[in-house]
Amino acid sequence: MYIGIIGTRGIPNYYGGFEQFAEYLAVQLVKDEHTVSVYNSHDHPHQSHEYKGVSIIHCYDPGNFMGLAGQFIYDFNCIIDARSRNFDLILQLGYTTNSVWGWLLPSKSIIVTNMDGVEWMRSKYPPLIQRFLKHAEKWAVQTSDYLVADSIGIQKHLKGLYEKPSTYIPYGSYVFENPEISYLNEFHLEPYQYNMLIARLQSDNSIDEILKGVSEANVTRPFLVIGNHNTRYGKYLVDKYRHFRNIMFLGGIYDLDKLNNLRYHSNLYFHGHRVGGTNPSLLEAMGSSALICAYNNIFNKSILGDDAYYFENSLDVTLVLNSYKKQDNMSFVNKNCKKIATIYHWPLITSQYEELFLDVHSKKVETLSLAITE
Missing domain, CATH: 3.40.50.2000 (Glycogen Phosphorylase B;)
Known part of the structure; x- marks a missing residue:
């Protein structure tokens, strides 16, 4: 498959959890002979257009001087670029600032969204932002073909509020074995x-x-x-x-x-x-x-x-x-x-994502084949 990953500041990881996950997953998918592109901020420290076999697509990101507003612009730029490519599947990590543009996601690509946490419940946000984030969550659910929940709690939340099924795949880690x-x-x-x-x-x-x-x-x-x-x-x-x-x-x-x-x-x-x-x-x-x-x-x-x-x-x-x-x-x-x-071992987690991607892609191919036959 040709897979695109959006919703992070880019790889290799210099920021946080989603970036770390995107790095592990993208590199492993390439080892499994998929073609993978990850979207990076234009000012990401890694300026090469390739990382361990993963194609890097840099998009303009004014977040450093515009804050949250800049993240909306960056997500918009990534999605517009994705429309010009023939991704079989796009993995969208989170929804905070990109679900506003969900209606622009390319219709020919399968959209899989990791729904992250229940962002609108975070007390650090004022009421107005919480209301926006609740709408953003709903938009992400509506514009995605498949949802991934990284915890049982998130899975229950999505089923209870939106009556929408999701695939449970947590994050991963490694056992630390060399203490000093x-x-x-x-x-x-x-x-x-x-x-x-x-x-x-x-x-x-x-x-x-x-x-x-x-x-x-x-x-x-x-x-x-x-x-x-x-x-x-x-x-x-x-x-x-x-x-x-x-x-x-x-x-x-x-x-x-x-x-x-x-x-x-x-x-x-x-x-x-x-x-x-x-x-x-x-x-x-x-x-x-x-x-x-x-x-x-x-x-x-x-x-x-x-x-x-x-x-x-x-x-x-x-x-x-x-x-x-x-x-x-x-x-x-x-x-x-x-x-x-x-259970939470990175190689196991990345294999679960690949299994999901292969499954949803085969379903789409089968559906298209039936439509052509009819």
Whole structure:
């Protein structure tokens, strides 16, 4: 097949979860002898028109100086370009700023959309934006031929609200197998003597609730906060908890080996994401042998099951910090690693996408053949 992938800032990944997924999937599809093109922002660091056999199509993206409005323009440019190509199938990752142009998607291509999270439920957005995002979600459902849900929660949401079926395919990760204590020296840490979180510092990731629980716990272990805090909300958090010496704001860290080692050697790892599907950072924590305490919702529980602790408020966080140690809960850790190796493993995930693509393409070919015969 000739497959196009839109909805990301491009590959190789320099940004986030969708970009990482697009990179893994596109490269694997090429290895499986498909022809694949991925759309990249015009100013993406990778300026070549090829990456590991994947064709790169650069489109103008004014997002760096126009913000959200620029993303609408970038998505428009990608979709207009896609109309000039003969893609058998287009994989659309997310809908936030591209479903506005859904009616422009090429009618000859099969449109498969990964619906991401329930974006309009995120508390970080003001009511007007939430209303728009709810409409955008509906437009994406209407203009797509097939939907992919990356969590059971998203699948139930799509079925309940739109009576639309979707294929459940989560994100993937790998089991981290080469820990090195030396990575802790930079931060003056000792193995299993610190707790942590990794997240974008925004309100719907429960950062404030977690840190309030940390501030009220009877433990003096360092608590690492990894995420860019040079934002309005990030600066608010830094100022609010500046008197607590054990709370350490480390900023954004993008070295995967360093992140994996910090997770691997931590005592407790907190995952506060309230809305969304299969969050990539959660899978990475599972694969890094972290003992996880997650926000109690269907998205997190459908992945972790009984192999984690859960919280709903700062009191729960305090209780967990005061009560549990990683060394006493290795069964949780080992079971989550096994899930990464057997369920949420990147090669398995990419093969599920290929299987879906081949299935929907064969159905279209069969339909066209019947129409010609008749």
